[in-house]
Amino acid sequence: MPLVSYQVPGASARAGITFDRLGATLSTLTLIALVLLPVVTLQPNRILPGEGVELEQLARYPTFMLFLGLLILTLTGVTVVSRHWIRLGLATLTLLALVVATGSIASPLLDNRGAFARLALGSGFWAIGLLLGLMMTDAVVKMGLSARWRLVIVTVCLGAIVSVLSSGLWDHLSLMLEYRNQERFWAQGGRHLLLAFGSVLPALLIGVPLGIGCHRSAALRTFMIPLLSLLQTIPSLAMFGLLMIPLTLLTQAFPVLNELGIRGIGAAPAVLALFLYSLLPIVSNTAAGFDGLNPAVIDAARGMGMNARQRLWQVQLPLALPVMLSGLRIVVTMNIGLVAVAGLIGGGGYGTYIFQGLGQTATDLVLLGTLPTIVLAFVAALVIDTLIEFSRKERG
Amino acid sequence: MIELKQLTRVFGERTAVDQLNLTVNSGEICALIGTSGCGKSTTLKMINRLIEPTSGTVLINGEDIRDQSPELLRRRIGYAIQGVGLFPHRSVYDNIATVPRLLNWSRQEIDARVRELLELLKMPFETFAHQYPHRLSGGEQQRIGVARALAARPELLLMDEPFGALDPLTRERLQGELKQIQRMLGITVILVTHDMEEAIRLADQVAVMDAGRLLQSGTPQALLRNPREGFVSQLVGGEDRALRLLALRRVDELVQPLDQLSFEAELPTVSSGMSLRDALARHLWYGQNCLRVVDDAGNTLGGISLDAILNAEDQRP
Numbered sequence: 285m286p287l288v289s290y291q292v293p294g295a296s297a298r299a300g301i302t303f304d305r306l307g308a309t310l311s312t313l314t315l316i317a318l319v320l321l322p323v324v325t326l327q328p329n330r331i332l333p334g335e336g337v338e339l340e341q342l343a344r345y346p347t348f349m350l351f352l353g354l355l356i357l358t359l360t361g362v363t364v365v366s367r368h369w370i371r372l373g374l375a376t377l378t379l380l381a382l383v384v385a386t387g388s389i390a391s392p393l394l395d396n397r398g399a400f401a402r403l404a405l406g407s408g409f410w411a412i413g414l415l416l417g418l419m420m421t422d423a424v425v426k427m428g429l430s431a432r433w434r435l436v437i438v439t440v441c442l443g444a445i446v447s448v449l450s451s452g453l454w455d456h457l458s459l460m461l462e463y464r465n466q467e468r469f470w471a472q473g474g475r476h477l478l479l480a481f482g483s484v485l486p487a488l489l490i491g492v493p494l495g496i497g498c499h500r501s502a503a504l505r506t507f508m509i510p511l512l513s514l515l516q517t518i519p520s521l522a523m524f525g526l527l528m529i530p531l532t533l534l535t536q537a538f539p540v541l542n543e544l545g546i547r548g549i550g551a552a553p554a555v556l557a558l559f560l561y562s563l564l565p566i567v568s569n570t571a572a573g574f575d576g577l578n579p580a581v582i583d584a585a586r587g588m589g590m591n592a593r594q595r596l597w598q599v600q601l602p603l604a605l606p607v608m609l610s611g612l613r614i615v616v617t618m619n620i621g622l623v624a625v626a627g628l629i630g631g632g633g634y635g636t637y638i639f640q641g642l643g644q645t646a647t648d649l650v651l652l653g654t655l656p657t658i659v660l661a662f663v664a665a666l667v668i669d670t671l672i673e674f675s676r677k678e679r680g
Numbered sequence: 681m682i683e684l685k686q687l688t689r690v691f692g693e694r695t696a697v698d699q700l701n702l703t704v705n706s707g708e709i710c711a712l713i714g715t716s717g718c719g720k721s722t723t724l725k726m727i728n729r730l731i732e733p734t735s736g737t738v739l740i741n742g743e744d745i746r747d748q749s750p751e752l753l754r755r756r757i758g759y760a761i762q763g764v765g766l767f768p769h770r771s772v773y774d775n776i777a778t779v780p781r782l783l784n785w786s787r788q789e790i791d792a793r794v795r796e797l798l799e800l801l802k803m804p805f806e807t808f809a810h811q812y813p814h815r816l817s818g819g820e821q822q823r824i825g826v827a828r829a830l831a832a833r834p835e836l837l838l839m840d841e842p843f844g845a846l847d848p849l850t851r852e853r854l855q856g857e858l859k860q861i862q863r864m865l866g867i868t869v870i871l872v873t874h875d876m877e878e879a880i881r882l883a884d885q886v887a888v889m890d891a892g893r894l895l896q897s898g899t900p901q902a903l904l905r906n907p908r909e910g911f912v913s914q915l916v917g918g919e920d921r922a923l924r925l926l927a928l929r930r931v932d933e934l935v936q937p938l939d940q941l942s943f944e945a946e947l948p949t950v951s952s953g954m955s956l957r958d959a960l961a962r963h964l965w966y967g968q969n970c971l972r973v974v975d976d977a978g979n980t981l982g983g984i985s986l987d988a989i990l991n992a993e994d995q996r997p
């Protein structure tokens with residue numbers, strides 16, 4: 285990778301000064317995005333495409349100037365300052381300033397533009413937000429923070445953003461208007477997680493024993509792994525379609541299933557499909573985790589007089605757990621994404637907004653589905669990383 | 681007493697252990713020695729039923745080991761292996777407590793036993809009990825492996841190359857400790873090793889194996905004096921044999937009154953508990969024909985001459 289930081293010879297003698305190539309690249313991109321892409325756009329109404337607001341016009345507002353000032357400081361910082369916590373602090377502050385600035389300029393910009401006019405977040409906002417996020421990630425990675433601390437930082441950032449949003453600062457932005465229209469936003473979130481984890485739980489109950497079986501029997505492995513890999517290659521929409529047919533036939537044959545809420549369309553085929561997708565990572569990681577155990581440890585456990593069940597629960601499972609959890613991490617992030625696709629067949633969850641928004645060409649509604657999906661996947665991955673860290677504790 | 685009778689194990693085409701007969705007396709250390717792949721580990725694992733024999737029997741104090749379930753049998757027999765196999769997710773305390781917990785000992789009993797064992801192995805409880813294995817040195821891990829094997833007061837301890845991966849100094853120290861502990865507890869030990877020095881230093885009985893068969897077994901002295909032609913002679917060494925024999929005997933066997941010896945005023949000393957081999961080395965080092973022998977308290981017991989050592993083994997070829 286060419287994007288690595290290095291110390292300018294001689295410069296390293298002066299404390300804290302460096303030249304960071306990755307930082308310089310990200311800074312350049314940020315400046316380009318700031319100049320070329322609109323931070324916010326004005327829309328005549330909900331559906332019609334908006335027009336970018338010029339940078340000069342934005343620069344009239346003091347909050348935006350504050351953001352610009354912080355941004356310049358950050359871009360300089362990530363390029364020349366070698367202390368990673370300074371870079372992290374600057375980028376985080378700037379991101380917050382961006383959120384605050386875009387919110388506070390909404391009502392003055394919308395003055396005298398009619399009841400249907402909206403101020404939407406433009407491509408510039410998302411690009412700069414993403415680049416600031418990359419700067420934060422880079423700093424966090426180079427600080428070598430443990431997952432626990434990363435989780436704390438992310439929680440603090442999300443908390444700050446949520447409190448800005450709930451303070452009403454963004455109420456005039458179209459995204460929040462869209463949010464106000466959706467009474468079931470949080471319920472959809474619950475449903476999204478329910479669908480994602482509702483398929484993970486049975487996959488664990490079946491996948492872990494199957495994985496242990498694959499570890500013990502080469503015959504089972506040579507049969508199971510290719511089969512599950514094949515399932516994995518079926519595209520998600522095709523899978524939903526494939527499952528709808530037998531489920532429909534089944535519910536026609538047994539109407540009692542209908543009363544249990546199982547239908548050819550909706551949540552049932554979605555959960556079933558996600559369950560099938562979940563099997564491969566869980567089975568293969570369980571098998572890999574058990575394969576990787578030190579034979580001397582297993583030999584010792586047997587030699588101590590542990591029976592098969594005691595060996596499994598007291599030795600093999602705890603030692604294989606980190607590898608198994610990294611399989612779970614794959615499954616959970618994958619499922620949170622796939623549940624969004626299940627919105628198309630009426631499964632519910634944030635995917636519903638995405639497909640409604642696509643149908644109505646309402647970008648903000650699409651975003652209202654996409655953003656929380658990304659946040660959920662991101663946080664879930666971090667939570668599992670933290671669990672992995674705990675399960676590895678003291679093990680060296 | 682442990683008796684292996686006509687013990688045989690076949691893996692597919694391969695006979696790993698071939699009609700092995702061996703008796704180990706209670707309270708003794710028996711070393712199984714031989715080249716790699718000769719069936720030592722297989723023999724050992726048939727004693728705690730990690731491997732079931734194809735034919736033959738193992739008796740412990742006259743009792744057939746098949747009369748008991750493998751798990752119950754193994755909880756009665758200590759087992760320490762090369763690579764140690766400590767549980768990496770458990771502290772030193774919990775590792776040692778493994779078998780007592782399987783046997784449902786009470787909390788107080790377990791606590792007392794762990795303290796006792798750590799003390800026995802000269803590892804302070806406060807420093808080590810709550811460490812995790814990866815923080816320990818190789819020698820410390822091996823000690824904990826031995827402590828774990830001894831936890832439930834087994835009468836029999838099986839050890840598979842327990843000191844194989846250690847540096848020579850640490851190995852020698854642990855061998856010394858093992859012998860001391862074994863004598864103190866009066867347990868029976870069957871130990872697998874590659875290393876003739878280790879077998880001679882530790883064992884009361886050495887059993888030499890080759891290609892699954894027992895070639896010869898006996899005390900270290902007997903083996904060194906009268907090795908069978910071929911593999912056993914090769915293993916016990918040619919010229920080294922004399923030195924190895926000397927290593928088995930102590931200075932106090934050859935002490936003479938000082939006035940019988942021609943000596944100079946200030947003789948270098950040897951202690952009475954030293955091996956004759958080490959005493960010989962001191963004679964050579966100081967260039968003396970005679971050294972003064974002292975006991976642990978420093979009292980002079982007499983002298984030992986170079987000639988006496990050179991004539992100590994009349995079996996030289």
Ligand SMILES: Nc1ncnc2c1ncn2[C@@H]1O[C@H](COP(=O)(O)OP(=O)(O)OP(=O)(O)O)[C@@H](O)[C@H]1O
Pocket residue numbers: 691694695696714715716717718719720721722723874
């Ligand atoms: N589970 C097994 N399946 C098949 N063959 C085996 C098995 N265990 C041991 N063997 C074979 O039996 C023979 C004896 O093995 P064993 O492990 O007893 O040797 P060893 O004397 O302990 O050797 P080393 O000093 O290298 O540990 C070897 O040829 C080995 O390949």
Ligand SMILES: [Mg+2]
Pocket residue numbers: 720721722840
């Ligand atoms: Mg072996």
